[in-house]
Amino acid sequence: MKHLLGPQARWLRWRGLPLLVLLLTFGLSVAYWERERSQELAAQRLALDTALRDTSQRVEQRVAAHEHLLQGVQGFLTAMPEADSAALRRYVDTLPLGADFAGLQGIALAERRGYAAPLLQIEPALPRNNAALGLDLLTQPAARRALEQAQDSGRLALSPKLDLQQLQLGQGPGFLMVMPIYRSGLPHATVTERRANLRAWVMAPVAAPTLMASLYGERPPGLALQLYDDQQLLEPALLHSSGDRPAAPLGQVREYLVQGGHTWTLVLEAGPGFAARQGLAGTGSVLWAGALLGLLLALLAWLLGTARARAQGLAEQMTQALRESEQRWSFALEGAGDGVWDWRPRERTMSSSARWKTIMGLRPGRPEPLVEELQALVHPEDLPRATAELQRCLDGLVPSLVSEFRVASGHDGHPGWNWVLCRGTVVERDAQHKPLRMIGTLSDINARRLSEERVRFMALHDPLTELANRAHFDERMHFALANARRYNESLGLILLDLDRFKPINDQFGHAVGDQLLQTVAKRIKSSVRETDTVGRIGGDEFVVLLTGPVTRETAQLVADKIFNQVALTMELSGARIEITCSLGLALYPEDGADELSLTKAADDAMYRNKRDGRKLMGGSPQTRDGYKDGQ
Amino acid sequence: MRLVLRTTLWRTVLLAAFVAPLTLAMPSMAQQGPGPDCARPLSLALHDHGLLYSADTSSGIDKEITDELIRRSGCRIHVQLLPRARIWQLIESGALDFSLSGISTRERDKFAAFAWYFSNKYYLLVRRDAQVAKLDDFERNKALQLGVIRGFRYSDSANRLVDGLAGQQRLTQSSSGLNALFSALMAGQLHGMIIEPFDYPTLDSARIREQTSIIEFGDKAVPHGLIMSRASLSDEQRVAWAGLIAAMRRDGTMLRIFEKFFKPDLARAMVLAE
Numbered sequence: 001m002k003h004l005l006g007p008q009a010r011w012l013r014w015r016g017l018p019l020l021v022l023l024l025t026f027g028l029s030v031a032y033w034e035r036e037r038s039q040e041l042a043a044q045r046l047a048l049d050t051a052l053r054d055t056s057q058r059v060e061q062r063v064a065a066h067e068h069l070l071q072g073v074q075g076f077l078t079a080m081p082e083a084d085s086a087a088l089r090r091y092v093d094t095l096p097l098g099a100d101f102a103g104l105q106g107i108a109l110a111e112r113r114g115y116a117a118p119l120l121q122i123e124p125a126l127p128r129n130n131a132a133l134g135l136d137l138l139t140q141p142a143a144r145r146a147l148e149q150a151q152d153s154g155r156l157a158l159s160p161k162l163d164l165q166q167l168q169l170g171q172g173p174g175f176l177m178v179m180p181i182y183r184s185g186l187p188h189a190t191v192t193e194r195r196a197n198l199r200a201w202v203m204a205p206v207a208a209p210t211l212m213a214s215l216y217g218e219r220p221p222g223l224a225l226q227l228y229d230d231q232q233l234l235e236p237a238l239l240h241s242s243g244d245r246p247a248a249p250l251g252q253v254r255e256y257l258v259q260g261g262h263t264w265t266l267v268l269e270a271g272p273g274f275a276a277r278q279g280l281a282g283t284g285s286v287l288w289a290g291a292l293l294g295l296l297l298a299l300l301a302w303l304l305g306t307a308r309a310r311a312q313g314l315a316e317q318m319t320q321a322l323r324e325s326e327q328r329w330s331f332a333l334e335g336a337g338d339g340v341w342d343w344r345p346r347e348r349t350m351s352s353s354a355r356w357k358t359i360m361g362l363r364p365g366r367p368e369p370l371v372e373e374l375q376a377l378v379h380p381e382d383l384p385r386a387t388a389e390l391q392r393c394l395d396g397l398v399p400s401l402v403s404e405f406r407v408a409s410g411h412d413g414h415p416g417w418n419w420v421l422c423r424g425t426v427v428e429r430d431a432q433h434k435p436l437r438m439i440g441t442l443s444d445i446n447a448r449r450l451s452e453e454r455v456r457f458m459a460l461h462d463p464l465t466e467l468a469n470r471a472h473f474d475e476r477m478h479f480a481l482a483n484a485r486r487y488n489e490s491l492g493l494i495l496l497d498l499d500r501f502k503p504i505n506d507q508f509g510h511a512v513g514d515q516l517l518q519t520v521a522k523r524i525k526s527s528v529r530e531t532d533t534v535g536r537i538g539g540d541e542f543v544v545l546l547t548g549p550v551t552r553e554t555a556q557l558v559a560d561k562i563f564n565q566v567a568l569t570m571e572l573s574g575a576r577i578e579i580t581c582s583l584g585l586a587l588y589p590e591d592g593a594d595e596l597s598l599t600k601a602a603d604d605a606m607y608r609n610k611r612d613g614r615k616l617m618g619g620s621p622q623t624r625d626g627y628k629d630g631q
Numbered sequence: 632m633r634l635v636l637r638t639t640l641w642r643t644v645l646l647a648a649f650v651a652p653l654t655l656a657m658p659s660m661a662q663q664g665p666g667p668d669c670a671r672p673l674s675l676a677l678h679d680h681g682l683l684y685s686a687d688t689s690s691g692i693d694k695e696i697t698d699e700l701i702r703r704s705g706c707r708i709h710v711q712l713l714p715r716a717r718i719w720q721l722i723e724s725g726a727l728d729f730s731l732s733g734i735s736t737r738e739r740d741k742f743a744a745f746a747w748y749f750s751n752k753y754y755l756l757v758r759r760d761a762q763v764a765k766l767d768d769f770e771r772n773k774a775l776q777l778g779v780i781r782g783f784r785y786s787d788s789a790n791r792l793v794d795g796l797a798g799q800q801r802l803t804q805s806s807s808g809l810n811a812l813f814s815a816l817m818a819g820q821l822h823g824m825i826i827e828p829f830d831y832p833t834l835d836s837a838r839i840r841e842q843t844s845i846i847e848f849g850d851k852a853v854p855h856g857l858i859m860s861r862a863s864l865s866d867e868q869r870v871a872w873a874g875l876i877a878a879m880r881r882d883g884t885m886l887r888i889f890e891k892f893f894k895p896d897l898a899r900a901m902v903l904a905e
């Protein structure tokens with residue numbers, strides 16, 4: 001199950017979670033953007049609707065103001081049917097026709113005369129207005145429609161769009177506002193009565209652009225306004241237009257304005273300036289911010305979701321690298337013949353390589369040994385030193401351990417000792433500087449140590465007989481003399497020279513001669529104590545230093561023993577050879593106080609014996625006596 | 632002026648509008664009391680709305696009721712024609728005393744009192760090419776525009792439709808009268824409008840019937856009545872004027888006025904019994 005879920009969980013952490021966060025953030029951003037955009041559009045619509053309502057009401061109010069003006073004239077003429085043109089002029093002159101009635105081109109009166117409606121009077125009596133006097137408005141289709149509607153309804157009627165200049169009633173596009181005046185005292189409750197009793201019309205030509213320009217209030221920036229006559233939004237029907245029409249309106253609203261039985265269409269179009277003015281142009285950044293936030297959150301989710309895995313990966317990578325490094329190091333060391341060890345003193349645990357076990361004389365496959373077991377393996381003579389060196393390193397007194405000692409090598413049934421070199425260093429300590437871990441190597445230096453000992457032996461001994469050479473013997477004698485002087489002890493020095501050695505050498509060859517010298521050396525060595533020193537100081541000259549309590553008698557016994565042993569017949573390469581020797585004995589302090597005098601005394605005694613007793617060679621008493629004479 | 636409905640469908644629709652239960656709790660102001668105070672000239676505004684009042688002919692149900700109120704009260708009442716939205720503004724401010732055939736809303740009840748005299752249902756008139764079979768179809772199709780008269784409110788479902796479309800800028804308003812909306816509907820500039828029985832003369836046109844269909848809102852009939860400004864008329868005065876309306880219902884005057892414009896069965900279904 002774990003095996004199956006592993007890749008899925010990994011995919012979820014590495015890709016699923018960041019993707020989910022990304023999608024979620026994008027989704028929320030889009031939802032938030034949609035909401036903001038919806039609210040912005042709703043606010044924009046509300047602002048546009050409000051502007052439309054305000055504008056339409058201002059238009060209505062302005063038309064109503066003009067209507068009230070006409071109602072005043074209508075009331076004046078109805079109340080005073082006898083009023084003449086002069087009375088009407090005076091009435092109009094009293095009207096406050098100013099900016100509040102902008103667009104009003106004048107007050108006109110048309111009388112109903114059968115099927116004609118000539119203009120009788122236009123006030124103020126400007127030359128421009130007088131030109132239109134006498135114009136039969138019923139011959140003008142647009143004007144006629146308004147006149148008939150006003151007549152039938154008894155109320156204000158507005159004409160369709162007119163060219164006022166063409167009718168000589170003003171300038172620019174405009175319309176007529178018409179109100180009926182019925183004959184006083186006659187009924188006009190029904191259409192029939194109104195048609196029958198109509199007396200005249202009072203009307204006002206109005207220039208639409210001027211009327212619209214005089215509206216109260218300000219048109220919001222970014223709004224384009226068009227006022228169309230009728231409901232078809234065609235260019236010929238355009239009464240007024242203000243503001244720059246946007247190429248791509250953000251919104252368009254319209255309202256039908258019913259004025260005096262006539263319908264206008266008011267259109268407002270909102271451009272970018274309107275939205276900006278309303279503070280409604282800021283939702284675009286929401287998507288960008290949402291996208292950026294989504295990416296950041298996805299990255300964060302990825303970092304959080306994969307932190308453990310990445311840490312594990314890094315740890316595995318480091319562990320693998322360390323393991324490979326250790327393997328390379330171990331391999332290199334093993335290749336060099338060294339063993340590797342890793343010791344944790346506090347846990348009393350040890351791990352070591354197979355080579356280390358081999359060097360330590362342990363079976364390679366055995367469990368790791370305890371420290372006590374290791375101590376038992378070390379040579380008793382070396383153990384105290386090795387232990388002290390180890391302790392100095394553990395205590396931090398020296399940076400590293402370098403210790404040579406011997407370990408038992410008897411695991412193969414042949415007891416013995418091998419020299420090893422142990423190197424190590426403490427790699428980990430606790431807060432109190434106590435060692436926690438120590439690692440090191442172990443080298444087999446047995447061959448090197450044996451070689452060194454051989455070299456040292458060869459420097460001090462004769463290579464043929466392995467007896468002390470002259471230098472070594474001189475050193476031993478110097479040391480023995482110093483010791484004897486200090487403790488008032490005696491020494492014995494015996495010089496020995498083989499008799500007739502050269503002929504034997506010549507007769508049997510140097511090989512036999514060498515064997516003879518080696519045999520003689522062994523016989524001399526076997527004739528003295530372990531504490532005595534035997535040396536070869538010439539081709540066939542030997543010397544023996546007798547130390548410890550020595551008397552002339554005991555020294556003589558040794559000399560006799562040597563003489564007799566050397567004189568024994570020896571079988572060398574199939575030949576039976578007999579040889580004698582001449583000896584000279586000297587004692588310290590009787591015969592000499594130093595090396596030189598002592599040696600000379602022994603040498604003199606030996607040559608006296610050789611001269612006097614060579615014929616006695618063979619162990620005769622004379623020889624021994626002669627020997628004695630040499631004293 | 633009476634309607635002559637030529638098709639079975641239209642007769643069914645129109646009859647159904649008035650068969651609805653008309654049990655309405657009338658306000659206590661309809662009780663008998665002192666007459667109206669005519670110490671000052673009063674003002675009453677009419678709005679151009681089909682059979683209620685036609686500006687073209689200066690006649691209609693509201694005009695008849697106005698004349699009857701003037702006659703019964705003996706007061707001097709200045710009557711003028713105003714857009715409906717303007718009427719509500721003036722009623723609220725107290726600059727106008729009366730208007731007619733108004734319906735109440737929670738907002739209007741704060742500044743106006745009503746004396747009911749008839750009720751009717753509302754219908755959605757839609758172009759056939761708009762592919763609208765029910766109300767939801769109209770709401771869902773964002774290309775469809777609804778025409779309304781500024782300041783008008785309707786039955787609950789109709790109000791919900793209007794308010795929802797207003798938020799989507801799918802309303803086209805007319806300052807006054809339905810004629811402009813009918814024209815726009817026929818020209819394809821609008822796709823629907825809300826109508827009442829007063830608009831039937833306009834519907835009595837073969838061209839309109841060929842191009843439109845009617846959808847019910849399914850709401851109860853909504854009472855209409857005399858609108859009285861709380862700002863300009865005292866409680867006693869409002870009771871007195873409501874009393875006049877109640878008297879007109881009681882003595883059959885109201886029914887007779889409606890019968891001038893509707894067939895008798897429709898008129899009886901519309902006029903509230905006292």
